[in-house]
Amino acid sequence: MKLEIRGVTKTFQSKNGALTALDAIDLDVQPGEFVCLLGPSGCGKSTLLNIIAGLDAPTRGQVRVEGKIVTRPGPDRVMIFQSAALFPWLSVFDNVKFGLNMIGVPKPARQVIARKYLQMVHLADFERASVHELSGGMKQRVAIARALAADPDVLLMDEPFGALDAQTRDLLHDELQTIWTETRKTIVFVTHNVREAVVLGDRVVVFSARPGRIKKIFTIDLPRPRQIESYAVVDLAREIMAELKEDVLASVHDPQVSWLQGMEAQRVGDDVL
Numbered sequence: 001m002k003l004e005i006r007g008v009t010k011t012f013q014s015k016n017g018a019l020t021a022l023d024a025i026d027l028d029v030q031p032g033e034f035v036c037l038l039g040p041s042g043c044g045k046s047t048l049l050n051i052i053a054g055l056d057a058p059t060r061g062q063v064r065v066e067g068k069i070v071t072r073p074g075p076d077r078v079m080i081f082q083s084a085a086l087f088p089w090l091s092v093f094d095n096v097k098f099g100l101n102m103i104g105v106p107k108p109a110r111q112v113i114a115r116k117y118l119q120m121v122h123l124a125d126f127e128r129a130s131v132h133e134l135s136g137g138m139k140q141r142v143a144i145a146r147a148l149a150a151d152p153d154v155l156l157m158d159e160p161f162g163a164l165d166a167q168t169r170d171l172l173h174d175e176l177q178t179i180w181t182e183t184r185k186t187i188v189f190v191t192h193n194v195r196e197a198v199v200l201g202d203r204v205v206v207f208s209a210r211p212g213r214i215k216k217i218f219t220i221d222l223p224r225p226r227q228i229e230s231y232a233v234v235d236l237a238r239e240i241m242a243e244l245k246e247d248v249l250a251s252v253h254d255p256q257v258s259w260l261q262g263m264e265a266q267r268v269g270d271d272v273l
């Protein structure tokens with residue numbers, strides 16, 4: 001098993017007292033599997049990803065990567081966030097090379113590896129560009145190339161396409177499906193977009209509203225590549241949405257979930273309804 005998540009509970013201390021973000025999460029992820037975590041805002045998706053990444057510690061329970069308990073971040077797990085978190089003063093090429101330097105890859109190999117992954121995300125012609133010249137979608141591609149260049153076993157993606165327009169997002173769905181088919185990385189992908197989860201995932205893990213619990217796991221057997229507008233995807237998304245609806249409403253009315261998060265949660269509903 002690539003990832004074993006066992007009884008992971010996370011409680012935060014806030015000014016309103018203790019807040020349970022995750023409650024006894026159990027989940028196994030197979031090597032090479034693409035798993036989507038889907039749920040309303042505030043249900044603990046980012047918290048779980050941070051715990052898998054080793055950026056945060058569970059209050060109870062544990063995460064194992066290939067049998068080894070996670071206690072800190074490591075090169076075997078790389079996180080990709082909604083905002084690409086690139087170095088604005090470095091070129092596209094140097095952004096991708098940066099991480100390779102950190103993990104001790106020799107200089108000539110760094111060039112070759114960086115080129116390979118920039119090609120994979122269709123940015124070969126932009127390697128000398130600076131980050132501020134890029135569109136949002138291109139920045140996310142650089143972030144994906146940088147993550148892949150470090151050759152992690154597990155990619156952790158936290159709503160990576162959440163800030164992009166629909167056309168760009170669809171394009172990146174296509175690219176990510178191709179990349180995953182070519183590299184067979186294990187991917188844990190967080191989203192609150194039901195269709196996105198169905199397009200990408202081998203399995204879609206549906207979370208309940210806070211405190212986050214696993215409500216249901218859907219296996220997505222549709223052939224790839226999948227298109228977000230296809231009947232099969234839309235039908236399945238509708239079925240999953242039915243499962244999610246009451247939790248979206250609960251999260252909109254949860255006083256501990258901020259107004260902005262509530263609006264975001266409502267968008268989950270808008271996606272399919």
Ligand SMILES: Nc1ncnc2c1ncn2[C@@H]1O[C@H](COP(=O)(O)OP(=O)(O)O)[C@@H](O)[C@H]1O
Pocket residue numbers: 012013014019020021039040041042043044045046047048210256257
């Ligand atoms: N560092 C923190 N301190 C206190 N509360 C937090 C912290 N991080 C997250 N939370 C709370 O935990 C809950 C889950 O948050 P999060 O994992 O970001 O949800 P999601 O990513 O599903 O929207 C929310 O109610 C959030 O406000």
Ligand SMILES: [Mg+2]
Pocket residue numbers: 045046047
């Ligand atoms: Mg989040």
